[in-house]
Amino acid sequence: MKDQPFVVLAVALDARPDAARPWIEAARPSYPCLIDRDHRVAELYHMVNVPQAVWIDETGRMVRPTESAGAYEGFRAMDRTTRKVPHDVVAITSRAKRTYVEAVRDWAMLGPSSVHAFAPEVAAAHLTLPDEPVALAHAHFRLGQHLLRQGKEAEAEAHFEEARRLYPDSWNIWRQTAAVDARGLASGPAFWARVDALGSRRYYAPVDMEGMPG
Amino acid sequence: MVTVIHEARETEIAAARADGDALWLSSADVHRATGWTLTPEGLCHGDSCVPAPRGREAEVVRGDEVDLAAFWRHAGHPVVRDGAGRAWVLGTGARQRAHALRSLEAPDFTLPDLEGRRHALSDYRGRKVFLVTWASW
Numbered sequence: 001m002k003d004q005p006f007v008v009l010a011v012a013l014d015a016r017p018d019a020a021r022p023w024i025e026a027a028r029p030s031y032p033c034l035i036d037r038d039h040r041v042a043e044l045y046h047m048v049n050v051p052q053a054v055w056i057d058e059t060g061r062m063v064r065p066t067e068s069a070g071a072y073e074g075f076r077a078m079d080r081t082t083r084k085v086p087h088d089v090v091a092i093t094s095r096a097k098r099t100y101v102e103a104v105r106d107w108a109m110l111g112p113s114s115v116h117a118f119a120p121e122v123a124a125a126h127l128t129l130p131d132e133p134v135a136l137a138h139a140h141f142r143l144g145q146h147l148l149r150q151g152k153e154a155e156a157e158a159h160f161e162e163a164r165r166l167y168p169d170s171w172n173i174w175r176q177t178a179a180v181d182a183r184g185l186a187s188g189p190a191f192w193a194r195v196d197a198l199g200s201r202r203y204y205a206p207v208d209m210e211g212m213p214g
Numbered sequence: 215m216v217t218v219i220h221e222a223r224e225t226e227i228a229a230a231r232a233d234g235d236a237l238w239l240s241s242a243d244v245h246r247a248t249g250w251t252l253t254p255e256g257l258c259h260g261d262s263c264v265p266a267p268r269g270r271e272a273e274v275v276r277g278d279e280v281d282l283a284a285f286w287r288h289a290g291h292p293v294v295r296d297g298a299g300r301a302w303v304l305g306t307g308a309r310q311r312a313h314a315l316r317s318l319e320a321p322d323f324t325l326p327d328l329e330g331r332r333h334a335l336s337d338y339r340g341r342k343v344f345l346v347t348w349a350s351w
Contacts, residue, residue, distance in 0.1 A: 005340060005341040005342060006341060006342045006343075006344070007338050007341050007342070007343055007344070008343075008344045008346065009333070009335070009338065009343055009344070009345050009346070010346055010347075010348060011325065011345065011346070011347045011348075012347075012348055012349055012350065013347050013348075013349045014349055014350050014351070017328060019350040019351070020328075020349075020350050021328055023348075023350055024328060032327055032333050033327055033328065034325035034326065034327055034333055035325060035326055035327065035328065036325050036347075040221075040222070040323055040325070041323060041325070041345070041347060042347065043306075043311075044311070044314075044321040044323060045315075045321065045345075046311065046315065047347060050347045050348050050349045051346055051347055051348050052346070052347050053344060053345060053346040053347070054320065054345045055342070055343075055344060055345075056320040056335070056342065056343040056344075056345060057342055058339070058340050058341060058342060059339070060319055060320050060322075060335075060336065060339055061318050061319060061320065062318045062319075062320050065315065065318075069346050069347075104344055107342065108342060108344075111342070120318055123318055124316060124318060127315050127316065129308070129311070129312040129315060129316075130308045130311050130312060131308050132292075132307065132308045134308060135291075135292050135305055135306065135307050135308040135311060136292040136294070136305065138292075138305060139292040139293070139294040139303045139305030140294050140303075142219060142294075142303045142305070143219070143294045143295070143296065143301060143302075143303045146217065146219060146224075146301050146303075147296060147301065150301075152296075155296060155297060159294070172349070175349070175351045176349070176351060178351075180351055184350055184351060185351060186351045
């Protein structure tokens with residue numbers, strides 16, 4: 001891969017760079033890790049969750065628009081007391097990740113002749129597009145982050161609340177503005193209640209790729 | 215002092231005047247805050263111009279000053295402000311975002327790494343980019 005004209009750009013959707021820092025320092029990545037405290041990338045690319053990815057070719061054109069980056073929602077099968085996920089579900093999750101990483105590698109080597117690189121009309125058909133409430137939600141989120149940095153927590157929260165109301169599909173906005181536990185994770189009872197409320201809807205949208213779970 | 219936030223810009227404007235939902239700026243400050251230019255045709259950026267709301271020209275343009283918030287709403291973009299009128303977000307409407315995505319041209323952005331070095335997506339033109347998000351939360 002070293003000789004390929006290929007780069008990973010990892011973007012942390014994190015309002016506080018210090019929250020992202022220990023993860024980046026532990027991973028010691030060889031690729032750029034950027035900090036996006038206002039979730040600009042999520043806004044520009046209409047992303048609702050992490051991890052999501054976009055494949056961009058040498059000319060700056062998207063050959064796979066925003067999609068789940070090989071993530072499978074196996075955590076939904078977790079026993080909430082023991083925090084254990086059944087082995088067969090763990091296997092599905094790791095197979096999904098492996099399949100996705102292999103596909104990225106295939107594209108890095110083969111470029112447009114990779115079966116995973118979409119032709120323009122196929123890429124266009126895979127786009128999901130924002131509506132006006134989503135655009136307004138991002139504006140509220142942005143203002144909320146600005147106010148938070150100025151120490152105006154109550155006023156910031158009012159704008160976050162409006163953003164969450166306008167854009168309920170955004171886990172990025174919800175989790176970024178939710179209370180976090182001692183591990184820094186927004187995965188308390190309120191998170192699980194929200195996941196449960198999905199019912200048969202997906203936490204991670206399925207990836208349209210051979211070998212990925214449907 | 216008013217902070218105007220638009221896309222990657224956060225501009226402090228000493229001479230801005232907020233009056234309820236109106237945000238009055240000089241044409242020079244409008245340009246500084248948004249990149250848009252006030253012309254006789256309206257607010258222009260590149261080839262596109264947003265004319266003043268018809269019949270309300272006198273309400274939104276006074277001499278060299280313009281109610282930027284009114285123009286912005288008229289153009290179909292979201293405008294959000296704090297209670298004191300000291301911080302304004304001039305957002306980008308869904309129609310424009312969707313139009314940009316439909317072109318399949320990856321929207322450009324510039325973000326810092328942990329050391330504060332700034333990286334633009336367009337710095338990596340000529341290489342394939344696997345753009346991937348994650349978060350600590």
